[in-house]
Amino acid sequence: MPIKYGVPSDPDYNERLREFEARIARGEKIEPGDWMPEEYRRQLIRMISQHAHSEVVGMLPEGAWITRAPTLKRKMILVAKVQDEAGHGQYLYHAAETLGISREAMLEALLSGKAKYSSIFNYPTLTWADIGTIGWLVDGAAIKNQTMLAACSYGPYSRAMVRICAEETFHHKQGKEMVLLYAKGTPKQRQMAQDAINRWWWPALMMMGPHDKDSPNTEILVRWGIKTKTNDQVRQEFINEHAPEILEAGLTIPDPELRYDEATGNWIHGPINWDEFWQVVGGNGPMNKERLEARRRAHAEGAWVREALEAYAAKKQKTAVAV
Template identity: 45%
Template sequence: MYNYIPDGDYVANDYSEVDQEKYEAFMERIEAGEKIEADDWMPDDYRQALIKLISMHGISEIMGALPEKEWVPKAPTLKRKLGIMAKVQDEMGHGQLLLRVAEDLMKPYGKTRENLMEDLLSGDLKFHNVFHMPTKTWADAGMVGWMVDGAAIISQTNMLDASYGPYQRALQRICAEEVFHAQHGEAIIMALAEGNEHQREILQESLNRWWPALLMFFGPPSADTTGSSKQNIMMKYRIRKSNNEELRQAFLDKYLPRAFSLGLTVPDDTIHYDEEKGQWVYQQPDWKEFKNIIKNNGPRSKERLRLREIAYEKNRWVRQALIPQEMSS
């Protein structure tokens, strides 16, 4: 009945007359602003869209903790060390919460959270492009909190009224905590921007390196005009409100003025605000490189996946101990 493909195309809806009535009733609920729950009937492509979105989001929260985890022992003060440790802990918690939400959606396929982790390690489940990048300096730890988490907040608040109730409720908690993460990153950035010449240099160098990845964060603009693209399907079902380019423009609106006010520049001589169009004009990143990165060919992809694999294997005994005896026999 179902065809779960972690990184494949959405399953097309092909309903009987009875299911067509269910589909029309489902769309009426969506358009009325009602929330869909895990046990409710839902179209195949709605379920597929949610699984792919939520599993990628959850895995990205877990993988996203790894770049900052590298700086826990190297943070410059005890206060900074405690701050980044708390942030890493929060991100792992977000990941576990989201994978639990995804697991409920996967029940018709007989899949569990363990299958999602196996999909990650096999390369079938992707994680966000920014978390394949290196964190070379303390400024990078600040950049992840300030701009990467800032981009995440823009993306996630766009779904705070998502039609799927369990995800919408999870986002309420996650977004509230992400605000603190962004403030944590901003505090690091401000300290560096107000510091000595070397600190300002590593801050600028960090922004230069992260800029292409930040532009890629929201995904490529859709060339699809038929309404069948992944982002259009999610907008149709009121999972999200805005498309990729609208989210990227919101990010530029918020963060470019802040960066410029700190005396920072971005590595793009073409960037400017078009008053007539009411949007930023910028140089498109290399979208072929984006696709290569999310296929686990980024600068730190292999190392971070290996670290996740080691942790997964070392803690297998904990998962086995939690399985009721009658299920394990």
């Protein structure tokens, strides 16, 4: 299958680009093997692999609480949720692989510190209520983004997102259930829930990325149907849904300027501390080093396992039954 990635120096680039954009405008999906601009491919690999890395690194802050979950049911739910994150990383790496990049290469980029992943996972999980809050706010924010990406013009990314969205609804629900329960619980539970909201609210708002005016990729991503909404639009949707629910639960939001605007129907937030955001993106968040170190260790300790199975397969004949 000859894969065609067009560059502006190609003689037919402009013509093909017009056809390509017309296909996207008609709502057609671009599939592996179809002509696409090299820049489209590059942006997709960047986004999808970052997204995959985020799922995989995102297993760590929550995974750390599996052994401390307070009931058998919560433990089971949390294992299922963290497992889904592994699964979603798996689906996303697959989507990126269809663009001709190997998982080995993507992991190398992650482990060497070259590739980015969502900054939210560079914050620590300090109490059990963080698990509920991550489900409610962090997954709530992720779902907003992912629902949008399910409409993405690239077939494999879109399909991965549809599957992920279907699975993730429970992540959001279980988190919300917990926080609402603790908000009405004992004084200690209540205080723990409020403390978690205080720490996760702002990082959750930063998850959608910089304001549109500071997001250089947004225009081309929207034009090529990779994103269908801007960062600020998705952020606004998230606040509109979650702010009233948090307040309704009797909890407070750590933004003294937050207010409801009757005219637009939007909840208007105060200024986001983008210095903090860029610090964390730049590797200086509280957990950047530990998260990467945990991934590197698992990768290194798993090397002999991966080699052993390849060695086995090389020795063995096929044993399963063909169709």
